Amino acid sequence: MGRTCPSYANKRRAAERKIDLGHRTMAKTKKKTIRTIPQKRTPVREQDPKQRVKNFGEVNCGYTLSEALNEAERCLLCPDPACVAGCPVSIDIPHFIAAITEKNFRGAYEVISKANLLPAVCGRVCPQETQCEGVCVVGETLDPVAIGRLERWVGDQAIAEHWASAPYIEPNGFRVGIVGSGPAGMACAADLAKAGCEVTVYEAFHQAGGVLKYGIPDFRLPNSIVEAEIDNLRKLGVHFECNTLVGRLFTIEQMLDQLGFHAVFVGTGAGYPSMLGISGESLNGVLSANELLTRCNLMGAREFPRCDTPMPLGKRVAVIGAGNTAMDAMRVSLRLGAEKVYCIYRRSEKEAPARIEEIHHAKEEGVEFHWLTNPVEILDDGNGAVRAMICVRMELGEPDESGRRRPIPVGGSEFDFEADEVVFAIGTNANPIIGQTSQLRLDKRGYIEVDNDIATSMAGVFAGGDIVTGAATVIEAMGAGRKAARSIKSYLHIRDFEADAKPSGKLFGIDMAEQNFARIRIATPRGNLSSAEQVLHS
Numbered sequence: 001m002g003r004t005c006p007s008y009a010n011k012r013r014a015a016e017r018k019i020d021l022g023h024r025t026m027a028k029t030k031k032k033t034i035r036t037i038p039q040k041r042t043p044v045r046e047q048d049p050k051q052r053v054k055n056f057g058e059v060n061c062g063y064t065l066s067e068a069l070n071e072a073e074r075c076l077l078c079p080d081p082a083c084v085a086g087c088p089v090s091i092d093i094p095h096f097i098a099a100i101t102e103k104n105f106r107g108a109y110e111v112i113s114k115a116n117l118l119p120a121v122c123g124r125v126c127p128q129e130t131q132c133e134g135v136c137v138v139g140e141t142l143d144p145v146a147i148g149r150l151e152r153w154v155g156d157q158a159i160a161e162h163w164a165s166a167p168y169i170e171p172n173g174f175r176v177g178i179v180g181s182g183p184a185g186m187a188c189a190a191d192l193a194k195a196g197c198e199v200t201v202y203e204a205f206h207q208a209g210g211v212l213k214y215g216i217p218d219f220r221l222p223n224s225i226v227e228a229e230i231d232n233l234r235k236l237g238v239h240f241e242c243n244t245l246v247g248r249l250f251t252i253e254q255m256l257d258q259l260g261f262h263a264v265f266v267g268t269g270a271g272y273p274s275m276l277g278i279s280g281e282s283l284n285g286v287l288s289a290n291e292l293l294t295r296c297n298l299m300g301a302r303e304f305p306r307c308d309t310p311m312p313l314g315k316r317v318a319v320i321g322a323g324n325t326a327m328d329a330m331r332v333s334l335r336l337g338a339e340k341v342y343c344i345y346r347r348s349e350k351e352a353p354a355r356i357e358e359i360h361h362a363k364e365e366g367v368e369f370h371w372l373t374n375p376v377e378i379l380d381d382g383n384g385a386v387r388a389m390i391c392v393r394m395e396l397g398e399p400d401e402s403g404r405r406r407p408i409p410v411g412g413s414e415f416d417f418e419a420d421e422v423v424f425a426i427g428t429n430a431n432p433i434i435g436q437t438s439q440l441r442l443d444k445r446g447y448i449e450v451d452n453d454i455a456t457s458m459a460g461v462f463a464g465g466d467i468v469t470g471a472a473t474v475i476e477a478m479g480a481g482r483k484a485a486r487s488i489k490s491y492l493h494i495r496d497f498e499a500d501a502k503p504s505g506k507l508f509g510i511d512m513a514e515q516n517f518a519r520i521r522i523a524t525p526r527g528n529l530s531s532a533e534q535v536l537h538s
């Protein structure tokens with residue numbers, strides 16, 4: 001583990017003293033009770049639905065300083081906080097909120113960034129209602145503390161004030177390659193870079209960020225915010241190589257055997273869209289939500305023809321599905337100028353997987369919901385484009401393996417549903433290329449198999465995020481990335497002072513003590529070529 005240079009150590013100690021101040025203050029503060037705190041959750045301003053549907057600006061305007069201070073007062077600063085356990089990356093929530101009440105905003109950021117390098121992202125998109133806020137003690141009597149909004153506020157201050165530091169970190173000689181630059185890859189990269197590893201992140205797209213950039217639209221999470229937080233990783237020394245499709249340009253095996261990486265983390269996500277397999281899916285005007293969102297969010301289609309990416313936009317857009325991705329696709333379609341946007345879902349609103357807030361926003365913006373409806377065929381207009389769909393009405397039966405009531409078609413209920421664009425948002429699958437081009441053991445559905453330490457079937461290769469769990473959440477992917485970083489540190493025998501849970505020491509039954517240390521070698525500089533270029537030129 002590297003030593004830090006004296007000036008950085010002094011700065012860090014000063015920052016820690018500030019945080020300690022927050023801790024002491026917490027201890028000294030007169031005990032708050034549910035009766036003494038502000039009773040109402042501080043509302044957040046939103047762009048008016050009629051206006052916002054015409055632009056890609058953020059819907060949620062975030063707290064002002066006084067709103068953040070007011071909301072922070074609602075935290076009871078529980079000594080044994082359930083919210084921390086409810087957070088997949090275990091942010092020390094009471095201490096960052098205590099620091100806000102003390103107006104020690106930078107201290108609040110230091111507390112959060114110990115566990116999470118992307119607070120402005122997570123504050124915006126985490127489903128807090130089922131995580132930290134879902135178990136908030138205040139929530140047992142009143143509305144829970146708005147932890148996510150406070151996290152976002154701190155993250156936004158940090159970006160505006162450039163609080164992220166660029167520490168000097170002594171290199172430890174180990175090189176780690178990361179495949180995929182989504183939240184799992186980024187969280188893993190951050191922790192390994194802090195430990196002194198030389199980290200290179202390979203990304204297939206021309207920009208880093210994964211779903212945060214290509215999937216979630218600007219009106220929920222501006223790409224500029226994601227980019228600002230990615231910059232913090234660059235400050236830590238993480239190197240991004242975009243336009244690099246691992247598995248095609250070089251394989252995972254080559255990363256270990258030829259590119260000189262001592263360990264590899266695979267965080268390639270689950271971006272391979274599902275379709276229904278019904279007749280008419282190859283007509284013009286049928287596309288997946290991921291394609292629609294990627295064209296719009298990452299490839300500039302919303303500014304066509306100023307940008308080169310065209311977008312086949314219908315006047316009446318039917319989006320199949322009712323998850324967060326479906327809500328994003330519908331709201332993007334409205335902003336692109338569709339006259340009518342329909343949500344077609346085979347179950348009822350109660351079973352819809354999207355966050356309640358997302359459904360509420362989509363309704364406010366004018367999306368028309370058709371619950372208990374399922375398409376069975378897409379009809380041709382005679383010129384190879386979509387004219388309409390044939391749909392059936394559904395009813396709900398007994399709960400299925402997902403715990404939700406099973407949708408059953410109502411006999412003889414077919415009807416025509418007019419639409420000239422059909423967007424499928426019914427789920428995604430594992431990105432397949434890594435599985436097809438490596439020896440990694442996969443499960444039946446094509447996801448990478450890992451053990452409890454997030455190690456795969458190949459020595460030195462770890463995996464996490466959606467490529468292991470299937471589509472999940474940003475913060476869960478980040479939690480997996482951090483866990484992988486701990487396992488990689490253990491695998492490389494890097495002393496990990498911050499580890500709270502040590503990996504068990506076994507990789508698929510092989511005792512770590514018996515691992516082949518021939519793999520571990522000190523990196524040798526190879527000139528200025530990128531590592532991908534070196535493979536191509538070797």
Ligand code: FAD
Pocket residue numbers: 125126127179180181182183184185202203204205209210211212215216244245246247267268269270271293324325328431433434464465466467471472473474475477
């Ligand atoms: P990803 O974010 O998918 O990143 C994987 C990256 O790997 C991608 O950039 C991909 O291009 C790259 N890659 C793939 N194969 C290769 C290869 N062979 N070589 C190089 N690079 C490769 N979650 C929330 O918590 N809140 C939300 O509001 C939310 N909204 C969502 C909206 C949409 C439209 C979608 C699709 C998902 C949403 N999610 C949300 C889910 C969340 O974004 C994902 O769970 C999370 O991004 C998974 O992170 P990851 O790092 O595992 O993968």
